[in-house]
Amino acid sequence: MNRTFASCAAINSDANVHEVIDRNFEQQRGAPTAAVRIGIIGGGQLSTMTARAAHALGCRVTVLEKDPHSPGALLLPGVIIGDWADPAVLAGMASQVDVLTFENEFVDAGALQILEEAGHAVFPTSACLAVTQDKLRQKEALVGAGLAVPRFCAVASPEDIVGAGTQFGWPVVLKTRRNGYDGKGNATVSSAMAANAAWNGLGGDRNALYVEAYFPFSRELAVIVTRGRNGEIATYPVVETFQRDHVCHTVSAPAAIAPELAVRAANLARQAVAAVGAIGTFGVEMFLSTAGDIAINELAPRVHNSGHYTIEACECSQFENHVRAVVGWPLGSPRMLAPAAVMVNLLGTGTAPGRPLGLEHALAVRGARVHLYGKTTSGSGRKMGHVTALGDSTGDARTAAEEAAGRISFENR
Amino acid sequence: MNRTFASCAAINSDANVHEVIDRNFEQQRGAPTAAVRIGIIGGGQLSTMTARAAHALGCRVTVLEKDPHSPGALLLPGVIIGDWADPAVLAGMASQVDVLTFENEFVDAGALQILEEAGHAVFPTSACLAVTQDKLRQKEALVGAGLAVPRFCAVASPEDIVGAGTQFGWPVVLKTRRNGYDGKGNATVSSAMAANAAWNGLGGDRNALYVEAYFPFSRELAVIVTRGRNGEIATYPVVETFQRDHVCHTVSAPAAIAPELAVRAANLARQAVAAVGAIGTFGVEMFLSTAGDIAINELAPRVHNSGHYTIEACECSQFENHVRAVVGWPLGSPRMLAPAAVMVNLLGTGTAPGRPLGLEHALAVRGARVHLYGKTTSGSGRKMGHVTALGDSTGDARTAAEEAAGRISFENR
Numbered sequence: 001m002n003r004t005f006a007s008c009a010a011i012n013s014d015a016n017v018h019e020v021i022d023r024n025f026e027q028q029r030g031a032p033t034a035a036v037r038i039g040i041i042g043g044g045q046l047s048t049m050t051a052r053a054a055h056a057l058g059c060r061v062t063v064l065e066k067d068p069h070s071p072g073a074l075l076l077p078g079v080i081i082g083d084w085a086d087p088a089v090l091a092g093m094a095s096q097v098d099v100l101t102f103e104n105e106f107v108d109a110g111a112l113q114i115l116e117e118a119g120h121a122v123f124p125t126s127a128c129l130a131v132t133q134d135k136l137r138q139k140e141a142l143v144g145a146g147l148a149v150p151r152f153c154a155v156a157s158p159e160d161i162v163g164a165g166t167q168f169g170w171p172v173v174l175k176t177r178r179n180g181y182d183g184k185g186n187a188t189v190s191s192a193m194a195a196n197a198a199w200n201g202l203g204g205d206r207n208a209l210y211v212e213a214y215f216p217f218s219r220e221l222a223v224i225v226t227r228g229r230n231g232e233i234a235t236y237p238v239v240e241t242f243q244r245d246h247v248c249h250t251v252s253a254p255a256a257i258a259p260e261l262a263v264r265a266a267n268l269a270r271q272a273v274a275a276v277g278a279i280g281t282f283g284v285e286m287f288l289s290t291a292g293d294i295a296i297n298e299l300a301p302r303v304h305n306s307g308h309y310t311i312e313a314c315e316c317s318q319f320e321n322h323v324r325a326v327v328g329w330p331l332g333s334p335r336m337l338a339p340a341a342v343m344v345n346l347l348g349t350g351t352a353p354g355r356p357l358g359l360e361h362a363l364a365v366r367g368a369r370v371h372l373y374g375k376t377t378s379g380s381g382r383k384m385g386h387v388t389a390l391g392d393s394t395g396d397a398r399t400a401a402e403e404a405a406g407r408i409s410f411e412n413r
Numbered sequence: 414m415n416r417t418f419a420s421c422a423a424i425n426s427d428a429n430v431h432e433v434i435d436r437n438f439e440q441q442r443g444a445p446t447a448a449v450r451i452g453i454i455g456g457g458q459l460s461t462m463t464a465r466a467a468h469a470l471g472c473r474v475t476v477l478e479k480d481p482h483s484p485g486a487l488l489l490p491g492v493i494i495g496d497w498a499d500p501a502v503l504a505g506m507a508s509q510v511d512v513l514t515f516e517n518e519f520v521d522a523g524a525l526q527i528l529e530e531a532g533h534a535v536f537p538t539s540a541c542l543a544v545t546q547d548k549l550r551q552k553e554a555l556v557g558a559g560l561a562v563p564r565f566c567a568v569a570s571p572e573d574i575v576g577a578g579t580q581f582g583w584p585v586v587l588k589t590r591r592n593g594y595d596g597k598g599n600a601t602v603s604s605a606m607a608a609n610a611a612w613n614g615l616g617g618d619r620n621a622l623y624v625e626a627y628f629p630f631s632r633e634l635a636v637i638v639t640r641g642r643n644g645e646i647a648t649y650p651v652v653e654t655f656q657r658d659h660v661c662h663t664v665s666a667p668a669a670i671a672p673e674l675a676v677r678a679a680n681l682a683r684q685a686v687a688a689v690g691a692i693g694t695f696g697v698e699m700f701l702s703t704a705g706d707i708a709i710n711e712l713a714p715r716v717h718n719s720g721h722y723t724i725e726a727c728e729c730s731q732f733e734n735h736v737r738a739v740v741g742w743p744l745g746s747p748r749m750l751a752p753a754a755v756m757v758n759l760l761g762t763g764t765a766p767g768r769p770l771g772l773e774h775a776l777a778v779r780g781a782r783v784h785l786y787g788k789t790t791s792g793s794g795r796k797m798g799h800v801t802a803l804g805d806s807t808g809d810a811r812t813a814a815e816e817a818a819g820r821i822s823f824e825n826r
Binding site: 034048059077332355363369370371372376 | 742743768
C-alpha cells in the first residue's frame with residue numbers, strides 16, 4: 001500500500017498529499033468495516049448520485065477523481081485525488097474496495113483488465129467497456145447480435161468519408177470512435193466537398209474516426225437497463241429525449257409512443273446491453289423514424305442523464321440498481337410511481353462560479369424536485385443540475401419542471 | 414480560527430488532530446464556495462439522511478460529532494470530531510457554516526444562545542430548544558397555548574410522586590425532564606409503594622423529574638410538521654406508531670382513523686410546533702383514547718423516526734423540508750405519492766459488529782426500500798436501519814415491509 005502511494009507521489013506530489021490525508025482520515029474515522037466498499041472511477045455528478053444510493057444501503061464509497069473541486073471530491077468522504085489513467089493509482093484504489101465501477105466511459109479498459117487479472121471485481125467488466133467505449137466496436141457488436149443500427153463504416157481518410165457518403169447517401173455523420181459526448185466528437189458532413197474540413201475538425205490524423213449514415217429520425221428514445229451479475233435485468237420505461245445544441249435538454253417518461261413501439265424499443269435495449277455483456281446500469285439511446293423503424297444510436301456503459309428521472313419517478317432508481325447490480329444483489333423494480341415524469345437539465349451559460357440564482361423561486365414551484373450538483377464553476381452547456389416533476393400527465397409534469405428550471409440560472413459575470 | 418482549534422487541542426488532542434485533518438481536507442478540496450453551508454450538530458443517522466437531502470440541493474454539510482465511527486463521521490466529507498458540549502468547538506463549527514441545526518435535542522441550549530448572540534443563525538433557535546428539551550417546560554408551553562396534554566406536575570421527592578398519584582390516580586409515569594429517549598428516563602409507578610424505587614431508579618437525587626398522569630391511550634399517533642423561517646408550515650399525514658419495548662417498531666401512514674380525528678390531530682400538531690416557536694422539522698407524538706380524545710405526548714425538535722417513511726412516500730421528505738426550513742427556502746409538499754406506506758425499524762439484538770445478515774434476501778422483496786445506517790457496531794435495541802414499503806393499502810405495504818425487515822438481522826456473536 002505504501003509503495004503504491006509512494007509511486008503516486010513520484011508522479012504527482014499534490015495528489016499524494018490528498019491521498020495521504022484521505023487515508024489518514026479514513027483510518028482514523030473508520031473502524032474495520034463490515035460494509036461493502038464500492039470504488040467509483042470518476043467524480044462527476046453521476047458519482048455523487050450513485051454514492052447517495054450506496055450510502056443508503058449501508059455501503060462505503062471511494063471515488064477516484066483528478067479534480068479536487070468535482071462533486072465527488074467535495075461531497076464524499078472517501079476520495080482519492082489522482083489520475084485514473086495511472087495504473088498505480090487504480091491499483092491503490094482497488095486495494096481499498098470490494099468492487100470497482102466507473103461513472104464515465106473514458107477509463108482505459110486495459111488498465112481495468114490488469115485489475116481484473118489481479119483478482120479485483122470490476123463491473124461493467126473491462127471487456128464490456130472496451131467494446132462500448134469504442135463506438136465502432138460497439139456498433140459491430142450490436143450488428144453481430146442482429147440489432148438495428150444506422151449503417152456505418154470505419155474511415156481512414158477524407159476519401160473514405162466521400163466513399164461512405166456515396167454509399168449511404170448524404171449527409172453522413174462523422175464521429176470519433178472514442179471520447180465523444182454531448183455532441184463533442186461528432187460532425188455532420190453534408191457533401192463530398194465538406195469531407196476534408198470535417199476530417200480536420202475532428203482531428204482525423206490523430207483520432208480514429210468512423211462514419212454513420214444519417215438516420216432520419218422523428219424522435220429520440222432512450223431506455224435505462226440494469227443488468228445484474230447473474231444476468232437479471234431491470235428495464236425502465238422507454239423515454240423520449242429532447243436535445244438542444246446536441247446536449248440532452250429534457251426527458252419525458254414514458255415516451256408518448258404506441259405501446260407496440262415501446263415494447264420493441266425496450267426489447268432492443270435489453271438485447272443491446274446483453275450483446276455487450278453489460279453488468280450495471282446502462283443508457284441505451286435510440287432513433288425512431290416516422291415509418292416506425294427503431295435503430296440504436298449508442299449505448300452508454302454507465303448511469304445516464306436520461307435516467308435521472310428515476311430518482312423520484314421509479315420505485316428503485318437507476319443509481320440504486322447500479323449499486324445492486326455491481327455488488328451482486330437482486331435488482332429493484334423500475335416501475336414508475338406516477339403516470340408521467342419530466343426531467344429538465346440545468347445548464348450553465350458561461351464560465352463563472354457555480355452559484356445558482358433563483359433557487360428559492362424554483363423551490364416554490366409545486367411538484368418540482370430540484371437537484372444541484374454542487375459544481376464550483378459553471379461553463380457554457382455544463383450540466384449543473386436538473387429538475388424532475390411527476391404528474392398525472394406529461395403536460396402537468398412538463399409545466400412544473402420547465403417552470404422551476406426556468407427560474408434557475410447560474411452566475412455568469 | 415487557529416485560536417479556536419488550538420483551544421480545542423488543549424482539551425482533547427485527538428479531536429484536534431481530526432479537526433485539522435478535516436480542515437486541511439476541506440481547504441484543499443474546496444474552492445471558495447458559493448454553496449449554502451449547513452452545520453449539523455450530532456452525527457447519527459438523522460444527520461446523514463439530512464445531509465443527503467442537503468447535498469442534492471447543492472448545499473455543503475459539516476457534522477459535529479464525538480464518535481468517529483458514527484454514520485455522520487463515516488459517510489460525510491465535512492466532519493468535526495469534537496464535543497458539542499464544548500463552546501469553543503461549537504464556535505469553531507459555527508464559523509465554517511451559514512446556518513447551524515442539530516439532529517438531537519441533547520445539545521446545550523445556552524451554548525447555542527451564545528452562538529446566536531455572536532450573530533450565527535441557529536435553527537431551531539436556542540429558545541425553542543430550551544423549551545422542548547425540558548419536557549416539563551415543553552408541557553407548560555403546550556398548556557399555555559391551550560393544547561391538550563396528560564396532566565403533569567414537577568416532583569422534587571418521592572413524596573411528591575405519591576402526591577401526584579393521589580391527585581391523578583394510579584398509575585402515573587415518572588419521567589426525567591431531560592435526555593430521555595426510547596423509553597429511557599421513563600418509569601411507570603403503579604402505587605405509592607413503588608414511588609421510592611422509581612425515584613431512585615431514575616436518579617431523582619441528581620436528575621430533575623416530573624410526573625405525568627397515565628393516559629389510557631388506544632393508539633399512538635404522530636405527525637411530522639415542518640415550519641419555515643417565515644412561519645410557512647408543511648404538515649405531513651397523521652401516522653400511527655407502534656412501539657415495542659418502548660422503541661418505535663413500525664409506522665403506518667396514514668393512520669387508519671376517522672378523517673375528523675386526523676384533522677384534529679394535524680391541527681394539534683401544527684399548534685404545538687407554533688407554540689414552541691419551531692423552525693425546522695419536528696416530530697409530534699400524540700395519544701388517542703378510545704373516547705376519541707387526543708393529547709400530545711411529546712415534541713421532538715428535530716427530524717423524527719416517525720417521518721422516515723417520507724423519504725419514499727412523500728413528494729418532499731421531512732429531511733429536505735428541514736433543510737429548506739433552516740436555510741429559509743420555501744417548503745416542499747408533504748403530499749403522499751401512494752395511498753399507504755409502512756416503515757419498520759431494523760434494531761440490533763446485541764453488541765457486535767454491525768454487519769447486516771440477509772440483506773440480499775431483503776432486497777429481493779418487491780416494493781421494500783431498505784435503508785442501512787452504516788453503523789459499525791450494533792447494540793440491543795439500537796436503530797441500525799429501516800425498511801419502507803409503499804402500497805395501495807396499508808396491508809400490502811405492511812406485508813412487504815415486514816417481510817423484508819424480517820429477513821435482515823445483525824451479526825450477534
